[in-house]
Amino acid sequence: MVSRKTTHASVSPKGSLETLSQREVQQLRETGSGSVYALFRQCALAILNTGSHSDNAKTILEAYPDFEIRIHQQDRGIRLELLNAPADAFVDGEMIASTREMLFSALRDIVYTESELAHQRVDFSSSQGITDYVFHLLRNARTLRPGVEPKMVVCWGGHSIGHEEYKYTKTVGHELGLRGLDICTGCGPGVMKGPMKGATIAHAKQRNVGGRYLGLTEPGIIAAEAPNPIVNELVILPDIEKRLEAFVRVGHGIIIFPGGAGTAEELLYLLGILMHPDNRDLPFPLILTGPRSASAYLQQLHDFIGATLGSDAQQRYQIILHDPAQVAREMAQGIKAVTQFRRERNDAFHFNWLLKIDEQFQHPFEPTHDNMANLKLTREQPVHELAAHLRRAFSGIVSGNVKDQGIRRIEQHGPYRLAGDKAIMQPLDRLLQAFVEQHRMKLPGNTAYVPCYQLVD
Numbered sequence: 001m002v003s004r005k006t007t008h009a010s011v012s013p014k015g016s017l018e019t020l021s022q023r024e025v026q027q028l029r030e031t032g033s034g035s036v037y038a039l040f041r042q043c044a045l046a047i048l049n050t051g052s053h054s055d056n057a058k059t060i061l062e063a064y065p066d067f068e069i070r071i072h073q074q075d076r077g078i079r080l081e082l083l084n085a086p087a088d089a090f091v092d093g094e095m096i097a098s099t100r101e102m103l104f105s106a107l108r109d110i111v112y113t114e115s116e117l118a119h120q121r122v123d124f125s126s127s128q129g130i131t132d133y134v135f136h137l138l139r140n141a142r143t144l145r146p147g148v149e150p151k152m153v154v155c156w157g158g159h160s161i162g163h164e165e166y167k168y169t170k171t172v173g174h175e176l177g178l179r180g181l182d183i184c185t186g187c188g189p190g191v192m193k194g195p196m197k198g199a200t201i202a203h204a205k206q207r208n209v210g211g212r213y214l215g216l217t218e219p220g221i222i223a224a225e226a227p228n229p230i231v232n233e234l235v236i237l238p239d240i241e242k243r244l245e246a247f248v249r250v251g252h253g254i255i256i257f258p259g260g261a262g263t264a265e266e267l268l269y270l271l272g273i274l275m276h277p278d279n280r281d282l283p284f285p286l287i288l289t290g291p292r293s294a295s296a297y298l299q300q301l302h303d304f305i306g307a308t309l310g311s312d313a314q315q316r317y318q319i320i321l322h323d324p325a326q327v328a329r330e331m332a333q334g335i336k337a338v339t340q341f342r343r344e345r346n347d348a349f350h351f352n353w354l355l356k357i358d359e360q361f362q363h364p365f366e367p368t369h370d371n372m373a374n375l376k377l378t379r380e381q382p383v384h385e386l387a388a389h390l391r392r393a394f395s396g397i398v399s400g401n402v403k404d405q406g407i408r409r410i411e412q413h414g415p416y417r418l419a420g421d422k423a424i425m426q427p428l429d430r431l432l433q434a435f436v437e438q439h440r441m442k443l444p445g446n447t448a449y450v451p452c453y454q455l456v457d
Contacts, residue, residue: 005087006064011095012079013104036114041069042223043106043236048082048089049226050099080107102227102234105141109236112140130362134237134245135351141235143214143250144350150339152214153331154184154251156266157191158259158440159225165258168291168324169194172255175328177202177211181335184251186243187215187234188225191257196230214250218243220403239364240395244269249352252335253285255327256317258294260440261401264301264431265394269361271309272387274316278356283341285334286317289327300434307427308390309383360388367396367406369413372453377420377428386424393418393428400452401441410452419456429455 045067070081080103089099116122116136123129138144153176157169173183173195183199185192196213203211215231218240227234237243247254248270256267267288274284288298298319305313320327339349347354365371375389396416399406410416418425432453435441441449 006067006084007082007087007090007093009082009085009090009093009095010079011082011100011103012074036110037069039219040107040110041067043110043219044069044082044103045086046222046226047099047102047106048086050089050096050102050229096229098229098231102231105234106222106236109137109141113137113238124363127357127359127362130242130359131245131249131353131357134242134249137237137242138235138246138250138351141233143233143235146348146350148349150252150335150342150349151181152184152212152250152252153181153195153335154247154254155191155195155257156186156247156254156259157257157263159186159188159190159192159262160260160440161190161258162293162439164291164293166190166194168289168294168322169257170198171324172257172289172327173198174202175324176331177208178206179328179332180206180208181328181332182212182214184212184214184216184247186221186225187217187227187231188221189228191259191263192225193228193230194257195255196228200230216243216246216250220399220405223404225402241362241364245357245362248273248284248355248357250350251352252338253331254287255331256286256288258290258297258440260435261394261397261432264304265391265398267301267305268387268391268394271305271313271316272361272384272391273355273357275309275313275384275387276356276358282354283334283337284316284355285331285338287320287327287330288317289320289324290322292322295321297434297438297440300431304427304431308424309387313383313387358384358388360385361391365392365395367392367399367409367416369409369416372396372416372418375418375420377418377424379421379423390424390428397432397453406452415451416453417456418453422457425455425457 045064064084064086066084068083070083072079072081089095116133122133155169169191176183176195177199183196185196199211199213212233213230214233215227216235216237218237220240222236235246237246244266254270256263270286273279288301290298298321302314302319318330320330342349345354372393375393377389377393379386400410400416436449
């Protein structure tokens with residue numbers, strides 16, 4: 001294993017948790033052992049590795065086996081003592097400011113989540129209860145800005161895209177920023193960084209000093225995809241389902257760039273929601289885009305949606321090829337329709353309460369071998385329910401590719417087995433094979449991809 005430079009440091013809050021009650025301080029001190037501490041350690045290590053090119057959580061964790069965090073109480077707050085921390089997170093002995101902000105954002109979100117669960121204040125038995133939970137998590141993180149007109153654009157796509165596709169995401173982000181739009185992504189590299197980088201320059205040109213670069217993640221993802229340094233608001237949701245719901249509740253429109261299994265998961269999640277009968281008339285601008293070199297990818301994804309979910313699902317999005325300005329114009333126009341719709345129905349600008357999300361999209365899916373094998377990949381169900389099962393299939397593949405627990409499951413039990421109708425499995429096979437051939441499953445340059453799944457008719 002390559003030797004990594006480490007350092008010892010002591011840091012105090014900035015950006016989050018500047019003031020704490022005595023009860024909160026005591027609560028934080030009690031996280032020094034057990035699963036909560038392990039979770040915070042994992043997230044902290046990922047944040048301190050911002051800029052790392054590794055997309056393997058297991059590799060990052062094993063690279064710093066002696067990394068330790070000690071939590072000390074002091075007047076009206078806390079201090080973190082970091083032992084054997086990645087040296088790249090510091091400049092001349094001082095932690096980089098954005099890294100420090102994100103470190104305490106992670107602590108804020110993890111402690112708040114545990115507090116809510118410990119006091120049993122969350123109603124997981126109903127869809128509305130889960131949505132309320134997501135709302136409170138975002139409000140606690142000061143993400144919700146009442147009174148601000150809609151302008152948050154969510155950008156989804158791959159973390160390991162090629163250079164040309166990455167440049168394209170920056171150009172699109174620049175066009176969005178010139179029109180005063182903010183950016184929300186999964187906070188990592190690739191598509192999660194490019195639009196933010198482009199928007200940063202555009203906001204500077206327009207003298208927009210309040211530009212928002214919101215990153216939404218969850219513990220399993222952040223460990224594999226360290227946050228990029230442009231993120232100025234980081235929120236860690238407890239699981240992938242809460243993260244996905246947060247995206248569609250705070251976002252006013254979504255742009256999907258080229259990616260891999262995780263991008264397909266996100267698209268299926270959103271289409272499954274939009275295909276629900278209750279959401280038929282709800283405006284939600286959705287654009288799939290990429291440079292000319294990504295035309296085959298976009299066509300493959302479009303064909304897969306048509307073959308599995310049908311033409312009605314294809315009508316819920318636009319495909320715009322190699323035209324960043326047009327993407328931004330269409331998104332800005334779509335958000336105007338969202339604004340008008342919410343005004344007419346007296347819905348909040350900062351949280352999409354009217355969007356109906358079925359419970360099967362809200363409950364966490366644990367990608368065990370049994371759960372993956374039992375997915376219902378057949379046409380004998382409503383189309384939005386098929387989308388939910390397909391979304392879970394891609395979620396499991398993402399887990400087997402990059403998440404620590406998923407990688408270990410594959411090492412122990414072999415690949416997942418997915419079974420279903422031939423009319424579903426054949427398009428799925430074609431799409432996954434295209435991802436492999438285009439190096440969309442792993443970072444280019446890695447060893448040959450070994451599938452973590454097997455498909456069975």
